[in-house]
Amino acid sequence: MKKPVIHFENFTFKYDSQKEPTIHDINLTIYEGEKVLIVGPSGSGKSTLGHCLNGLIPFSFKGDIKGSLTVKRQETKDLNIFSLSKMVGTVLQDPDGQFIGLTVGEDIAFALENDATTKEVMHEKVIDISKLVKMEEYLDASVHALSGGQRQRVALGGVLVEQVDILLFDEPLANLDPATGRHAISLIDELQQALNCTVVIIEHRLEDVLDQDVDRIIVMDKGRIVSDTTPNELLASDILEKSFIREPLYITALKYANCELTPTKELEHIEKLKVDTYKAPLQHWYEYATFEKHIQDRSPVLEVKDVTFSYGDKVPTLKNISFTIQKGEMISIVGKNGAGKSTLSKLICGFERDHRGNVVFEGKDITNDTIRERAEKIGMVMQNPNHMISKHMIFDEVALGLVMRGYPEKEIKKRVEKTLQICGLYPYRNWPISALSFGQRKRVTIASILVLNPEVIILDEPTAGQDFYHYTQIMEFLVELNKQGITIIMVTHDMHLMLEYTPRSIVLADGELLADDASVNVLSDEELVEAANLKQTSLFELARRADIDEPTEFVARFISFDKEVRKIGNRNVSVH
Numbered sequence: 001m002k003k004p005v006i007h008f009e010n011f012t013f014k015y016d017s018q019k020e021p022t023i024h025d026i027n028l029t030i031y032e033g034e035k036v037l038i039v040g041p042s043g044s045g046k047s048t049l050g051h052c053l054n055g056l057i058p059f060s061f062k063g064d065i066k067g068s069l070t071v072k073r074q075e076t077k078d079l080n081i082f083s084l085s086k087m088v089g090t091v092l093q094d095p096d097g098q099f100i101g102l103t104v105g106e107d108i109a110f111a112l113e114n115d116a117t118t119k120e121v122m123h124e125k126v127i128d129i130s131k132l133v134k135m136e137e138y139l140d141a142s143v144h145a146l147s148g149g150q151r152q153r154v155a156l157g158g159v160l161v162e163q164v165d166i167l168l169f170d171e172p173l174a175n176l177d178p179a180t181g182r183h184a185i186s187l188i189d190e191l192q193q194a195l196n197c198t199v200v201i202i203e204h205r206l207e208d209v210l211d212q213d214v215d216r217i218i219v220m221d222k223g224r225i226v227s228d229t230t231p232n233e234l235l236a237s238d239i240l241e242k243s244f245i246r247e248p249l250y251i252t253a254l255k256y257a258n259c260e261l262t263p264t265k266e267l268e269h270i271e272k273l274k275v276d277t278y279k280a281p282l283q284h285w286y287e288y289a290t291f292e293k294h295i296q297d298r299s300p301v302l303e304v305k306d307v308t309f310s311y312g313d314k315v316p317t318l319k320n321i322s323f324t325i326q327k328g329e330m331i332s333i334v335g336k337n338g339a340g341k342s343t344l345s346k347l348i349c350g351f352e353r354d355h356r357g358n359v360v361f362e363g364k365d366i367t368n369d370t371i372r373e374r375a376e377k378i379g380m381v382m383q384n385p386n387h388m389i390s391k392h393m394i395f396d397e398v399a400l401g402l403v404m405r406g407y408p409e410k411e412i413k414k415r416v417e418k419t420l421q422i423c424g425l426y427p428y429r430n431w432p433i434s435a436l437s438f439g440q441r442k443r444v445t446i447a448s449i450l451v452l453n454p455e456v457i458i459l460d461e462p463t464a465g466q467d468f469y470h471y472t473q474i475m476e477f478l479v480e481l482n483k484q485g486i487t488i489i490m491v492t493h494d495m496h497l498m499l500e501y502t503p504r505s506i507v508l509a510d511g512e513l514l515a516d517d518a519s520v521n522v523l524s525d526e527e528l529v530e531a532a533n534l535k536q537t538s539l540f541e542l543a544r545r546a547d548i549d550e551p552t553e554f555v556a557r558f559i560s561f562d563k564e565v566r567k568i569g570n571r572n573v574s575v576h
Contacts, residue, residue, distance in 0.1 A: 002031040002032050002033060002034075003031065003032050004029045004030070004031055004032075005030060005031065005032045005071065005072055005165065005166060005198050006028070006029065006030040006053065006069075006070075006071055006166070006198070006200075007028075007029050007030075007068070007069070007070045008026040008027060008028040008029075008052075008067070008068070008069050009027060009067055009068040009069075010025055010027060010066070010067035010068070011023070011025070011026040011027075011052070011065070011066070011067035011068060011069050012025060012026070012065070012066040012067055013048060013052060013057060013058075013063055013064070013065055013066075014063050014064045015061060015062070015063040016062045016064075018063075021064075021223060022223055023045040023048050023049060023052075023220075023223045023224070024223045024224050025067075025224065026049065026067070026224075026225060027225070028218065028225060028228065030198060030200065031198070032165070032196075032198055033192075033196050033197070033198060034198055034199070034215045034216065035188075035189075035192055035198075035199040035201070035213070035214050035215050036198075036199070036200050036201070036214070036215060036216050036217075036218060037201045037203065037206070037209050037210075037214045037216070037217045037218070038050070038200065038201065038202045038203075038217075038218045038220065039202075039203065039204070039217060039218070039219055039220070039240075039245055040219060040220035040221055040243065040245065040467075041221060041243060041244045041245065041467040041468070041469050041470075042467045042469075042470055043222075044220040044221050044222065044223065044243075044467075045220050045222075045223040045224075046202050046220045047170065047202060049220070050090075050168055050170055050200070052069055052076070053069075053071065053076075053088055053168055053200065054081075054084060054088045054090045054168055055076065055079065055080065055081040055084035055085065055088070056081070058077060059080060059081045060081070065077055071084065071087055071088060071166070072087055072165065085162065085164075086162060086164065087164060087165055087166055088164060088166045088167075088168055089159030089160065089162055089164035089166065089167050089168065090159065090168045090169075090170065091152065091155050091156050091159055091167070091168070091169050091170065091172060092155065092170055093170050093171040093172070093174045093175070094174075094175065095148075095151040095152050095154065095155035096144075096151065098155050098158065099143050099144075099151075099154070099155070099158075100158075101143065102142060102143070103139065103140055103141060103142060103143065104130065104135055104138045104139050104140070104141050104143055104146075104154050104157075105126055105130070105139035105140065107143055107154055107155075107157075107158050108126050108129055108130060108154065108157040108158050108161055109122055109125075109126050109161070110158060111158065111161050111162050112125060112126070112161060125161055126139070126161070127139075129157045129160050129161045130157060132157070132160060132191065132194070133153040133154070133156050133157040133160065133187070133191075134153060134187070135150065135153050135154060138150065138154075147180070147337045147338050148175050148176050148177070148180060148337040148338075149176055149180035149184060149337065152172065152176070152184055153187065156187075156191075160191070160195075164197070165197055165198060166197065166198045166199075166200065167188075167191070167192075167197055167198070167199045167200070168200045168202075169188065169199070169200070169201045169202065169203070170202050171202060171203050171204065172184055172185075172188070172201065172203065173185070173203055173204075173205045173208055173209070174204075174464060175464070176337065176493065177335070177336045177337050177493045177533045178208070178493060178495055178533065178534050178535030179336065179529075179533035179534065179535060180336065180337055180533060181205070181208050181493075181535075182208065182211055182535060185208060185209055185211050185212050186211070186212060188201070188212070189212040189213070204245075204246075204466070204467055204468075206240070206245060206246065206247065206248065207246075207247075207248035207249065207538065208535075210231060210248065210268050210269055211269070213268075214231055214268070215230070216228060216229065216230060217229065217230070217231055217234050219234070219239055219240070219243055219245070221243045226239065226243060227239045230268075231267070231268035232263035232265075232266060232267050232268050233263045235247065235248070235251050235261065235267040235268060236261040236262055236263050236265075236267060244467060244468050244469035245467065245468055246468040246471075246496070248270070248538060249496065249537060249538050249539050249558075250270050250273070250538040250539060250541070250542040251267065252558075252562065253282070253285075253539055253542055253558055254278060254282070254542075256285060256289075256558070256561060256562075257278070257281040257282045257284070257285035258281055258285075259278045259281050259282070265277070265278075270538040270541045270542060270545075271541070273542075273545075275542070275545040275546055278546065279547060282542070282543075282546040282548070283546065283547070283548065286543075286548055286553075286554050286557060289557045289558075289560075289561045298326035298327050298328055299326065299327050300324045300325070300326055300327070300360075300362075300363070301326060301327040301328075301329075301361065301455060301456060301487050302324070302325040302348070302359075302360070302361055302378070302456055302487070302489075303324045303325075303358075303359070303360040303361075304321055304322060304323055304324075304344075304357070304358075304359055304360075305322050305357050305358045305359075305360065306320050306321075306322055306356070306357040306358070307320070307321045307322070307344075307347065307355055307356065307357035307358070307359070308320055308321075308355060308356040308357060309343060309347055309352060309354075309355035309356070315511075316511055317340045317511050318340045318343060318344060318347070318355070318511045319511045319512050320357075320512075320513075321340075321344065321357070321508075321511075321512075321513050322357075322513070323506055323513065323516050325456075325487060325489065326487075327455070327485070327487055328482070328485055328486075328487055329487055329504065330478070330479070330482045330487075330488045330490075330501060330502050330503070331488070331489050331490070331502050331503075331504050331505065331506065332489075332491075332492055332497070332498040332501075332502040332504075332505040332506070333345075333489060333490070333491045333492075333505070333506045333508065334491075334492060334493070334495075334498055334505055334506070334507055334508070334522075334532065334534060335507055335508035335509050335514075335532045335533065335534075336509055336510075336532055336533030337533070339509050339511070339532070339533075340508050340510075340511045341491045341508055342460060342491065344508070345380060345458050345460060345489075345491055346380075347359070348374075348378060348458065349371065349374055349375070349378055349380045349458065350369065350370065350371040350373075350374040350375075351371060351380075361374075361377050361378070361456075362377075362455075375401075375452065375454070376452065376453075376454070377454055377455055377456065378454055378455070378456045378457075378458065379449030379450070379452060379454035379456070379457045379458070380449070380457075380458045380459075380460070381442075381445050381446050381449055381457065381458070381459045381462070382445070382460055383460040383462075383464055385441035385442045385444065385445045386441070388445045388448070389433055389441065389444065389445065391433070392432055392433060392434070393430065393431070393432055393433065394420070394425060394428055394429055394430070394431050394432075394433055394436070394444055395416060395420075395429045395430065397444055397448055398416050398419060398420060398425075398444065398447045398448050399412050399416045399451070400448060401448060401449075401451060401452050402415060402416070402451060402452070405452075415451050416429075416451055417429070419447050419450050419451040420447060422447075422480075422481075423443045423444075423446060423447040423450065423477070424443065424477070425440070425443055425444065425447060428440070442462070442474060443474075443477065446459075446477075446478075446481075450481070450486075455485075455486065456486070456487040456488075456489065457481070457486055457487070457488050457489070458489045458490075458491070459478070459489070459490050459491070460491045461491060461492055461493065461494075462474055462475070462478065462490055462492070462497075463475065463494055463497055464493075464494075471497075472566070475497065475500075475501055478490075478501075479501065490502060495523060495534060495535055495537060496537075498519050498522075498523070499519050499520065499523065499537060499555070499559050500559055500562065500563065502519055503518060504516070504517070504518060504519060505517065505518075505519045505522050507522055507528060507532045507534070508532070509531050509532045509533070514528060514531055514532055515528055515532075520552050520555045520556045520559070521552065522534070523535075523536055523537050523540065523555070524536070524540055524551065524552040524555065537555060539554065539555045539558050540552070540554075540555055542554075543555065
């Protein structure tokens with residue numbers, strides 16, 4: 001019988017800065033060798049639960065504790081962060097936040113140096129751990145020169161060198177492209193089996209984590225555990241939908257086709273799913289789920305012509321890139337980490353210069369325009385709103401661009417208030433930004449660009465780290481802006497966003513343009529998906545296994561149907 005390694009008993013925690021507890025009456029036991037996934041909407045308390053496990057609560061984040069939490073039968077509040085770190089190794093969402101050494105080898109060795117390990121033993125252990133995380137060929141490389149997936153492996157190596165029994169992953173997929181995320185989940189699985197350790201994963205991307213087996217899924221909502229069960233039992237229920245957590249897309253498709261979902265059908269992964277009994281209802285749904293396609297005539301707004309760019313004398317980051325974006329389009333730029341997506345965005349906005357080729361806006365060459373001149377036409381919103389915000393108050397932040405351009409006070413007030421109304425922020429216009437949620441701050445940064453009346457907005461990972469509820473809010477807000485004629489370009493790793501909201505996608509890999517095509521066509525091309533580190537949608541696999549004649553058309557119909565259903569707000573709508 002497996003021993004419990006983590007045990008919450010009637011556990012409640014309230015931060016000193018808050019009036020009400022963040023987590024309430026938690027009763028949870030995790031056993032040695034288990035892999036447990038914790039999901040929940042933003043503010044559900046899942047991150048707080050993780051902080052309790054690794055000692056950040058109560059030793060860094062102060063507050064009131066009621067009840068008991070033991071790790072390996074020791075009460076955590078009687079320990080300290082150092083002793084807990086010997087039992088619970090944490091891999092953060094942003095690996096850069098936990099790097100100490102300058103090279104891969106130095107970073108993995110840091111904990112051993114702290115323990116005064118001899119040089120011979122240290123060298124041997126670093127070699128062993130680097131092999132375990134598949135980074136043995138990069139020991140002398142700078143950690144900051146690595147890809148997102150490689151940086152995460154190094155961070156993991158720095159934790160494993162401590163020989164911990166429990167591994168805690170805090171949103172390990174947040175900054176990774178789909179294929180790299182898949183490799184990360186596979187690596188976690190391999191390590192767990194090799195080390196027989198206990199793994200706890202906190203993550204929004206449920207379907208991606210379920211690419212490998214998980215023993216249990218803990219669902220949190222409003223600070224409480226609302227479900228603690230197996231993946232099969234959870235996916236057969238309506239708990240995810242009620243808690244605003246995105247379920248796997250193939251599960252949603254099965255529900256739309258009125259298929260009866262039971263745990264015995266092995267629902268937790270598309271490749272294990274017993275599709276045979278679902279073929280008839282899926283084919284019937286496909287036959288009748290049709291929607292009219294609207295084709296609009298548009299004129300070009302932005303043209304990139306034969307652009308090549310490199311940082312210094314290095315290998316070009318972008319190589320002969322050409323494409324045209326039409327006025328009023330909503331389009332994705334996708335590709336692997338390091339493909340050149342962010343560089344391309346900066347180049348369009350003028351943040352990077354000295355490139356070959358031209359950038360044309362509404363027929364006028366703007367290659368030599370300044371950043372300020374381009375900002376009148378093209379706005380860019382960064383992934384992290386905190387990297388853009390410089391004022392304390394919402395009104396002042398949104399007004400800043402107009403103030404810098406010398407607009408009269410009356411005009412500034414009028415334009416800012418109008419923009420805040422469009423962005424749903426008007427009731428908070430006199431609030432400090434510190435009082436806002438992450439999603440609301442994201443809206444503030446969008447408003448600060450929108451107030452300048454740009455015709456094109458570029459957004460870098462607009463939904464990164466957002467739960468399904470806030471993801472939907474942000475995306476529907478962007479759809480409304482798009483309907484007003486603003487062209488929207490999104491740099492994203494989110495394949496569902498790409499499919500659902502952007503009919504067309506530009507695909508980059510290693511600085512080259514691999515494709516410029518309909519999003520459903522991109523994700524239906526297996527060679528392209530592999531070359532660009534994308535991930536083929538589970539809807540395509542479901543259609544293929546259900547013997548649908550045109551899997552790509554099945555995906556397109558699902559996206560249209562899903563939009564209509566969520567617009568109506570009734571998941572029980574039927575095509576019958």
